Every structure is written in structure tokens, then in C-alpha cells.
Amino acid sequence: MNHPHPMREDDVTLFVNARQTVTCAGPARARRGAEMGDADVRSGVGVAVQGDRIVAVAADEALRRRFPNATEIDCGQGVLAPGFVDSHTHTVFGRARYEEHELRATGVPYLEIARRGGGIHASVRDLRARSDDDLFARAVPRLQALAAGGVTTVEIKSGYGLTVQDELRTLRVIARLASIGPLNVVATCLGAHEVPLEYRDRPDGRAAWLDCLSDELYPAVAVEQLARFADVFCEPGVFTVPETRRLLESARRHGMALKLHADELHDGGAAVLAADMGATSADHLAAISPEGVAALAASSTVATLLPATMLFLGTGRQAPARAMIESGCAIAVATDLNPGTSPLQSFPLVLTLAVSQLRLSAAEAWIAGTVNGAAALGLAGVTGQLREGFRADIAVHATDDFRALPYWFGERLCQVAWAGGRACHTSA
Ligand code: NIG
Numbered sequence: 001m002n003h004p005h006p007m008r009e010d011d012v013t014l015f016v017n018a019r020q021t022v023t024c025a026g027p028a029r030a031r032r033g034a035e036m037g038d039a040d041v042r043s044g045v046g047v048a049v050q051g052d053r054i055v056a057v058a059a060d061e062a063l064r065r066r067f068p069n070a071t072e073i074d075c076g077q078g079v080l081a082p083g084f085v086d087s088h089t090h091t092v093f094g095r096a097r098y099e100e101h102e103l104r105a106t107g108v109p110y111l112e113i114a115r116r117g118g119g120i121h122a123s124v125r126d127l128r129a130r131s132d133d134d135l136f137a138r139a140v141p142r143l144q145a146l147a148a149g150g151v152t153t154v155e156i157k158s159g160y161g162l163t164v165q166d167e168l169r170t171l172r173v174i175a176r177l178a179s180i181g182p183l184n185v186v187a188t189c190l191g192a193h194e195v196p197l198e199y200r201d202r203p204d205g206r207a208a209w210l211d212c213l214s215d216e217l218y219p220a221v222a223v224e225q226l227a228r229f230a231d232v233f234c235e236p237g238v239f240t241v242p243e244t245r246r247l248l249e250s251a252r253r254h255g256m257a258l259k260l261h262a263d264e265l266h267d268g269g270a271a272v273l274a275a276d277m278g279a280t281s282a283d284h285l286a287a288i289s290p291e292g293v294a295a296l297a298a299s300s301t302v303a304t305l306l307p308a309t310m311l312f313l314g315t316g317r318q319a320p321a322r323a324m325i326e327s328g329c330a331i332a333v334a335t336d337l338n339p340g341t342s343p344l345q346s347f348p349l350v351l352t353l354a355v356s357q358l359r360l361s362a363a364e365a366w367i368a369g370t371v372n373g374a375a376a377l378g379l380a381g382v383t384g385q386l387r388e389g390f391r392a393d394i395a396v397h398a399t400d401d402f403r404a405l406p407y408w409f410g411e412r413l414c415q416v417a418w419a420g421g422r423a424c425h426t427s428a
């Protein structure tokens with residue numbers, strides 16, 4: 001709807017009476033190296049929202065003088081902050097995979113389960129048998145759970161369909177989730193999540209599946225504009241580096257920006273490939289090589305770390321985050337919400353793992369979950385900061401110190417979250 005007149009002053013909402021305001025304000029790009037250590041924590045500062053935008057960040061009294069008719073949201077001496085950006089999830093899936101959790105506990109590795117036709121294949125069989133409405137209905141509460149932890153922007157990948165029709169179906173469900181709001185949803189096509197079993201069992205199957213992705217799926221995704229990004233699971237035993245390069249080149253020709261599941265369990269040179277191809281992000285990286293670290297540090301590619309995945313897999317291993325930051329990488333963190341390796345719907349718990357497992361400071365963890373998560377989605381100028389002109393993606397947490405979010409692990413501290421100027425969570 002077009003407004004004939006500019007919005008009136010009394011359409012403004014003020015977030016005031018915060019004990020701490022974590023603005024994360026700074027340049028509208030990924031923060032790297034030492035820049036990650038400053039989340040710009042202030043006191044006495046509030047935020048004014050009009051429509052879907054932040055229109056001012058200033059002292060409470062200055063905001064009240066400037067917007068005398070505004071509605072006020074009392075932050076109750078809590079922490080006022082940007083909403084989190086969960087830049088890596090697989091939120092659209094059917095059933096849980098409890099059986100694999102136990103199987104891994106007996107010592108069967110993740111990739112061995114996949115070789116036996118379980119893992120991703122189990123979720124593929126399951127998704128194909130479900131209706132779009134069922135998939136949609138299962139995803140909605142997962143998004144609500146993320147919002148309840150203060151997430152206001154979420155990336156969602158396809159990748160459990162693995163036929164052209166089932167991948168498109170998944171991406172249309174993601175589009176529907178985006179359209180209902182209020183969470184900001186970014187879609188990624190992960191048709192290259194695996195070689196589906198029906199192709200794996202044919203002698204020419206691998207090549208045929210790669211052709212299907214490049215020649216059928218990516219063009220169809222482009223026609224309907226269903227995905228901003230394409231992603232590939234580049235891992236020894238899944239897709240090789242040359243195969244991944246070919247897929248990413250094709251996806252780019254069809255207008256998608258690039259992401260990569262890179263060096264998750266073994267170093268296969270995927271991080272170097274991501275940097276070389278100018279991918280927006282390279283994700284996982286628990287097995288990254290020193291060459292991979294150097295390549296990412298010298299590139300604009302955001303290194304997205306998923307510490308919950310390594311914890312849940314029980315590998316006892318994590319990405320070398322400190323060395324990466326010291327080399328000048330830009331680190332983001334995300335949940336990797338998925339039924340196989342990270343059934344996690346709490347973003348604050350990722351902050352805990354970022355500090356306790358990746359050895360980030362609390363401020364670095366906050367930057368990784370806001371500004372750098374936004375950069376990992378190409379949204380560094382849009383969200384992830386409390387700054388005039390940014391989208392009104394805001395959360396209020398019931399605590400007096402921003403370090404409480406990583407510290408009180410498993411606690412539900414988020415009281416209010418707004419995405420694009422609309423409430424997406426209010427605690428009871
Ligand atoms: O990010 N590594 C590949 N993809 C997912 C897991 C998928 C699954 O097991 O269902 C991940 O860990």
C-alpha cells in the first residue's frame with residue numbers, strides 16, 4: 001500500500017530503559033580479526049523504530065524529545081540488542097533421527113551411516129513422502145523456537161528432496177515461510193547435499209545427478225527465483241572439489257550467490273575453493289587446513305562455524321576459531337538446525353558454545369551472531385546492527401549484562417523480539 005503522506009510521528013515506537021545496549025554498530029561489512037572484539041556496548045541508549053526501520057539510536061531522553069508522541073516499550077533494565085542472524089539452517093524436514101544419535105554413540109561414524117543409506121538419505125526418503133502442508137506445519141514451530149531465542153533473520157536450505165520436484169517443493173515451502181513473516185527468511189538451494197540413492201546405484205549415476213543439478217534444478221530455481229544462494233556439501237565421500245567447482249559455476253550462472261559446506265569432517269580443500277570462487281560464506285570448517293585459514297583470511301568469504309554440530313556428533317573436535325580470528329578471518333556462528341547433526345533451536349546456546357568450545361570472547365560471539373551472520377547472507381548493510389537506516393530487527397533480553405547470554409547456558413532470557421518492525425516473540 002502506498003502512503004500518500006509520510007508516516008506520522010506517532011507511528012514511532014521507542015525501546016527505552018535498557019541497562020545495556022549492544023549496538024554492534026560499525027561498518028556495514030563483516031568484522032574480521034581484532035574488529036570482532038568490540039560489540040559497542042552502551043548504557044542509557046534506546047532505539048526508535050518507524051515502520052520496518054530503525055530511525056534513531058540515541059539517549060532515551062533525546063529520543064523522547066524528538067518523538068514526543070511515540071509508543072514506548074520498556075526494556076525493564078534488560079539488554080537491548082540486534083536480533084540474531086541464524087545464517088545456516090536446514091529447518092524444513094520431516095521426522096527426527098533418534099536412531100542415528102544412538103548409533104553414533106556406539107561408535108558408528110556419521111559418514112558410515114550415510115554409506116549404509118541412512119543419514120541425509122533417511123531424511124530424503126521421509127521428506128519425499130510428506131505433503132507440502134505437513135512440511136510447512138513442522139517448520140513453523142521451529143522458526144518460533146528460534147525467534148524465542150532472539151533470532152530475527154534465518155537462512156533455510158533445501159537438500160532433503162534430491163529430485164528436481166522435491167527440491168522445488170522444499171524451496172516453495174521456504175518461500176511460504178518467508179511470506180507469512182514476521183521472521184526474515186533467506187532461501188538456499190542445497191540440491192547438492194548428496195548423490196541420491198537411486199543415482200548412486202547406477203554406473204553413470206554421479207555424472208547424471210551433477211547434470212540434473214546444473215541443467216535442470218538450477219535453471220528451474222532461477223525461473224521461480226526461489227533461492228538467493230546455492231550450497232554444496234563439499235566433503236571427501238560426498239562431492240569432490242572439481243565437482244563442487246562445476247556446480248557452483250553453474251549456480252552462479254543462474255544468478256545464485258555461493259555458500260559451501262566446507263571441510264566439515266575432513267580437509268578436502270573446500271575452504272580454499274570457497275575463497276577462490278568468492279563464495280559469500282564457507283561453513284563448518286572443523287577440519288580446515290592452515291592453507292584454508294590463510295585463503296579465507298585473504299578473501300571476503302565469511303567463515304561460518306557451527307559448534308553445536310561438532311558437539312552433537314561427539315567428534316571432540318572444533319574449528320580452530322582463535323587461529324582463524326588471529327589470521328584475520330571473519331567468523332560467524334549459526335545453529336545448523338537439522339535432524340541429523342544439530343537438532344538445536346536455541347541461538348543463545350550457540351553463543352555459549354562459541355565461548356566455551358571455540359574460545360571466543362562474549363563480544364566476539366555477539367558479533368559472530370549478528371553483524372557477521374548478516375554478512376554471511378549478504379545482508380551486512382541491512383541487519384545485525386542497531387543503527388539508523390537498518391531494518392528494525394531487535395531483541396530485548398531479561399538480564400543486566402550482555403555476557404549473560406553465553407554464560408547462563410540453556411536459559412531463556414529473550415523477552416521480546418521484533419523482525420522488520422513486527423513482533424515475532426513476546427515471552428509469557
Ligand atoms: O550441516 N553436513 C551436511 N549437512 C548437514 C547435516 C545433514 C543431515 O545429516 O541431515 C550439516 O551437518
Ligand code: FE
Binds near residue numbers: 089
Ligand atoms: Fe548444514
